[in-house]
Amino acid sequence: MAEPRPLSREEYAASRLQHHFVSMEQQRDASTLAMWVFLVTEILFFGGFFLTYTVYRWQDPVGFAHASQNMDIVLGTVNTAVLIISSLTMAMAVHSAATGRRKPLLAYLSATILLGFAFLGIKAVEYTDHIHHHLFPGPGFRFPGPDKPAAEMFFSLYFGMTGLHALHMIIGIGIVGTLLVMAYRGRFTPEYHSPIEVSGLYWHFVDIVWIFLFPLLYLIGRHLK
Amino acid sequence: MSAEMTPPLVDAPPRESFLTAGYGVKSWLLTRDHKRIALLYLASITFFFFLGGLFALLIRLELLTPEGDLVQPETYNKLFTMHGIVMVFFFLIPSIPAVLGNFFIPMMIGAKDLAFPRLNLLSWYVYMIGGLFTLWAVVHGGVDTGWTFYAPFSTVSSSSHVLPAAIGIFITGFSSILTGLNFIVTIHTMRAPGMTWFRLPLFVWSHYATSLIMVLGTPVIAVTLLLVALERIFHLGFFDPALGGDPVLFQHLFWFYSHPAVYIMVLPAMGVVSEIVPTFARKSVFGYRFVAYASVAIAVLGFLVWGHHMFVSGQSVYAGLFFSLLSFFVAIPSAVKVFNWTATMYKGSISWRTPMLYAIGFIGLFTIGGLTGLFLATLGVDVHVHDTYFIIAHFHYIMVGGAIMGYLGGIHYWWPKISGKLYSEGLAKFAAFVVFVGFNLTFFPQFILGYLGMPRRYHSYPPEFQVLNVMSTAGASILGFGYVLPLAYLFWSMRYGRDASSNPWGATGLEWQTTSPPPTENFPVTPVVDWEPYEYRPKKEVAAVG
Amino acid sequence: MSDPVGPHPGGGDAVRPHAMTEHIVSPKIYVAVFAILLLMTGTTTAVSFVDLGPWSTVVALGIAAFKATLVVLFFMHIKYSRPLMRIVIFGGLFWLAIMLLITLSDFMTRGWLPVFQRFEP
Numbered sequence: 001m002a003e004p005r006p007l008s009r010e011e012y013a014a015s016r017l018q019h020h021f022v023s024m025e026q027q028r029d030a031s032t033l034a035m036w037v038f039l040v041t042e043i044l045f046f047g048g049f050f051l052t053y054t055v056y057r058w059q060d061p062v063g064f065a066h067a068s069q070n071m072d073i074v075l076g077t078v079n080t081a082v083l084i085i086s087s088l089t090m091a092m093a094v095h096s097a098a099t100g101r102r103k104p105l106l107a108y109l110s111a112t113i114l115l116g117f118a119f120l121g122i123k124a125v126e127y128t129d130h131i132h133h134h135l136f137p138g139p140g141f142r143f144p145g146p147d148k149p150a151a152e153m154f155f156s157l158y159f160g161m162t163g164l165h166a167l168h169m170i171i172g173i174g175i176v177g178t179l180l181v182m183a184y185r186g187r188f189t190p191e192y193h194s195p196i197e198v199s200g201l202y203w204h205f206v207d208i209v210w211i212f213l214f215p216l217l218y219l220i221g222r223h224l225k
Numbered sequence: 226m227s228a229e230m231t232p233p234l235v236d237a238p239p240r241e242s243f244l245t246a247g248y249g250v251k252s253w254l255l256t257r258d259h260k261r262i263a264l265l266y267l268a269s270i271t272f273f274f275f276l277g278g279l280f281a282l283l284i285r286l287e288l289l290t291p292e293g294d295l296v297q298p299e300t301y302n303k304l305f306t307m308h309g310i311v312m313v314f315f316f317l318i319p320s321i322p323a324v325l326g327n328f329f330i331p332m333m334i335g336a337k338d339l340a341f342p343r344l345n346l347l348s349w350y351v352y353m354i355g356g357l358f359t360l361w362a363v364v365h366g367g368v369d370t371g372w373t374f375y376a377p378f379s380t381v382s383s384s385s386h387v388l389p390a391a392i393g394i395f396i397t398g399f400s401s402i403l404t405g406l407n408f409i410v411t412i413h414t415m416r417a418p419g420m421t422w423f424r425l426p427l428f429v430w431s432h433y434a435t436s437l438i439m440v441l442g443t444p445v446i447a448v449t450l451l452l453v454a455l456e457r458i459f460h461l462g463f464f465d466p467a468l469g470g471d472p473v474l475f476q477h478l479f480w481f482y483s484h485p486a487v488y489i490m491v492l493p494a495m496g497v498v499s500e501i502v503p504t505f506a507r508k509s510v511f512g513y514r515f516v517a518y519a520s521v522a523i524a525v526l527g528f529l530v531w532g533h534h535m536f537v538s539g540q541s542v543y544a545g546l547f548f549s550l551l552s553f554f555v556a557i558p559s560a561v562k563v564f565n566w567t568a569t570m571y572k573g574s575i576s577w578r579t580p581m582l583y584a585i586g587f588i589g590l591f592t593i594g595g596l597t598g599l600f601l602a603t604l605g606v607d608v609h610v611h612d613t614y615f616i617i618a619h620f621h622y623i624m625v626g627g628a629i630m631g632y633l634g635g636i637h638y639w640w641p642k643i644s645g646k647l648y649s650e651g652l653a654k655f656a657a658f659v660v661f662v663g664f665n666l667t668f669f670p671q672f673i674l675g676y677l678g679m680p681r682r683y684h685s686y687p688p689e690f691q692v693l694n695v696m697s698t699a700g701a702s703i704l705g706f707g708y709v710l711p712l713a714y715l716f717w718s719m720r721y722g723r724d725a726s727s728n729p730w731g732a733t734g735l736e737w738q739t740t741s742p743p744p745t746e747n748f749p750v751t752p753v754v755d756w757e758p759y760e761y762r763p764k765k766e767v768a769a770v771g
Numbered sequence: 772m773s774d775p776v777g778p779h780p781g782g783g784d785a786v787r788p789h790a791m792t793e794h795i796v797s798p799k800i801y802v803a804v805f806a807i808l809l810l811m812t813g814t815t816t817a818v819s820f821v822d823l824g825p826w827s828t829v830v831a832l833g834i835a836a837f838k839a840t841l842v843v844l845f846f847m848h849i850k851y852s853r854p855l856m857r858i859v860i861f862g863g864l865f866w867l868a869i870m871l872l873i874t875l876s877d878f879m880t881r882g883w884l885p886v887f888q889r890f891e892p
Contacts, residue, residue: 474874
């Protein structure tokens with residue numbers, strides 16, 4: 001009994017076409033547009049938090065600045081770099097898939113995941129530190145001086161915004177992990193790799209949110225004494 | 226006038242269609258067919274509609290007498306809260322898009338399904354899970370903050386089940402986002418050959434505009450509810466003045482979504498009217514492009530007016546001026562549509578079928594609601610009538626006299642296509658009449674009550690308001706009866722109704738070019754479009770593409 | 772058929788000159804963008820220690836916006852995408868701007884009318 005002949009690249013790509021689309025191109029266009037529209041919803045979602053931050057910082061800029069001095073600028077800068085590197089590895093993963101290079105694809109996806117975990121690990125260290133110093137908002141919050149209300153507002157926003165961001169990172173790691181498994185099983189070809197492209201868009205977006213969070217949370221009080 | 230066939234009197238075997246393609250619970254609960262998903266939604270939203278109606282009934286019963294003698298004040302607070310939450314988030318917002326939009330958008334553009342059928346199914350499950358959370362809150366004692374969840378009551382003081390209700394709405398919001406996303410991508414990428422943007426039915430334009438709002442606005446209510454939840458759980462101070470927060474910020478965040486949300490509720494109904502009127506006037510829509518542009522204009526301008534809910538909140542007077550001015554502007558595209566529908570009917574050949582009755586009812590009642598909206602946009606008037614029954618009458622004229630009549634009109638217009646059956650026209654006309662009379666008797670007195678000063682959300686009132694309240698409650702009972710009738714005769718028609726032809730109304734539009742009910746893949750062959758919309762002349766044959 | 776529509780035989784939007792994903796960006800560009808991003812990160816951290824008064828925020832957000840633009844253009848391929856994607860992004864950012872600016876305009880103009888100050892505690 002003869003073994004089934006493996007699919008050619010064209011046949012495989014054709015098998016990935018869903019029945020309600022007329023062409024791979026249409027399917028790819030639809031997924032890309034869908035991800036961009038979804039990212040717009042994320043802009044508005046984080047946007048509500050950014051609005052809240054803006055209003056309260058405008059009301060007490062000095063209080064916010066004093067609170068921000070309690071952030072660890074080294075860890076924050078390192079984390080920003082970690083995410084930027086992960087964006088590079090994610091972009092390279094897409095490139096590897098588009099050029100049909102499986103081993104680099106697996107390597108770059110794995111690197112992205114590791115960097116994601118590194119980011120979360122550093123955030124965990126920061127959170128633990130803040131909690132030890134009674135900077136978690138609520139009844140146990142302690143902050144010397146007249147800026148206590150503003151500082152508590154600052155830290156409410158800090159934990160809320162970075163927490164929401166971290167949740168998105170966790171989801172992103174899950175997505176890239178799934179891609180890694182699929183890539184390991186040889187599911188991606190130059191003709192069919194839109195899941196990687198589209199997940200890349202999500203990953204870069206989460207990086208961009210942090211690019212804005214970093215200066216707003218870590219860098220506002222540095223020049224004050 | 227219509228191309229209706231005389232249906233066979235013999236009990237014919239069921240025709241092959243999306244309804245017969247697979248039996249059993251699994252074939253429905255795991256379906257990817259947009260038409261079946263639309264019917265799943267139809268079942269769920271009907272349930273929530275009658276649940277919301279039950280709360281309304283209890284409210285109106287309490288308000289029969291001036292004293293608060295039916296329920297405790299706290300209970301009354303829960304009644305109007307649950308009425309609002311269920312009606313807004315679980316009925317009005319999904320209704321037309323999730324049922325009629327899901328069913329007909331792919332057909333109207335000549336596609337086999339939406340862009341993401343599995344996402345569509347997920348959207349229904351997400352809606353149901355959100356609904357379950359909210360039901361849990363209802364069953365365990367309800368929420369008493371008002372559907373508007375104003376802080377700091379909702380975040381600090383209320384001891385009711387704010388969190389489960391907020392979580393429920395948060396989750397259901399994602400259903401809205403996914404539906405809007407699916408529609409936008411579908412309309413951009415899956416139109417049939419020849420179906421250019423300006424050949425699209427206006428129903429599709431309305432839903433495109435609605436989807437823009439869903440996608441841009443819903444995330445903001447989501448993050449707002451998240452902030453409320455965080456504040457409640459961790460005792461934070463985003464909106465609590467005692468901790469440096471500002472309750473008005475909550476209102477800005479809340480209304481940034483909730484005002485555009487009312488356009489999510491009314492734009493699809495306008496889309497339905499834009500389909501019904503040309504069909505039953507046998508005339509092309511007057512000023513098609515203006516109606517299309519007006520839909521998008523409503524969506525855009527609708528995002529710039531939210532502060533008109535906050536004129537007396539402590540918001541700055543200058544912001545109030547801005548919002549008042551923009552609120553006047555947003556009335557213009559709506560008025561354009563009303564003019565265009567009227568002009569469509571002028572010198573048309575009107576047939577007074579049930580869908581047309583609902584459409585004309587919509588036009589009249591929406592106009593009244595919209596005009597009273599202009600009164601409210603006027604800062605000085607709003608200061609007087611804010612938080613009175615005038616407001617309640619205003620938005621019920623739009624939501625019930627407008628959106629729900631649009632919904633019922635659409636259900637009656639497309640029922641033959643969806644079910645393959647005809648309902649009893651006599652009973653349907655009667656029900657439409659009952660709805661119209663009941664509606665006006667319920668809500669017109671409320672304009673007067675509000676103007677005279679009766680505040681909203683109070684379970685008792687001064688005795689001099691009783692007559693008008695009794696009229697309103699009587700109207701509500703009639704209205705309720707009017708809503709139950711379609712439930713009865715539409716169900717009845719599924720079993721005993723006469724078979725419908727593919728185009729019982731003689732309408733244009735791709736959905737009428739296929740069988741009633743349609744096959745799973747919608748069209749046996751992909752249509753190629755080379756005619757303009759609403760061409761009421763001898764119909765061109767659909768060209769086949771192999 | 773009278774109307775030429777779409778790159779897709781099944782329909783869809785107007786014809787594009789070339790499909791987006793056929794354009795493969797060179798890794799050299801990625802590495803160059805990456806280097807600039809790291810450089811700008813260091814810059815923004817360093818500059819934050821300098822007292823620029825009200826310009827501190829402008830500079831910090833300006834650098835962040837510049838970094839974000841690079842990520843969007845090159846890592847997210849907007850430079851090589853159809854105009855529709857740019858409209859989508861612009862729409863999202865515009866809507867965010869509306870929400871921020873109009874809400875802030877309330878807070879910032881509250882004290883302008885002397886009448887209400889009489890009632891403040």
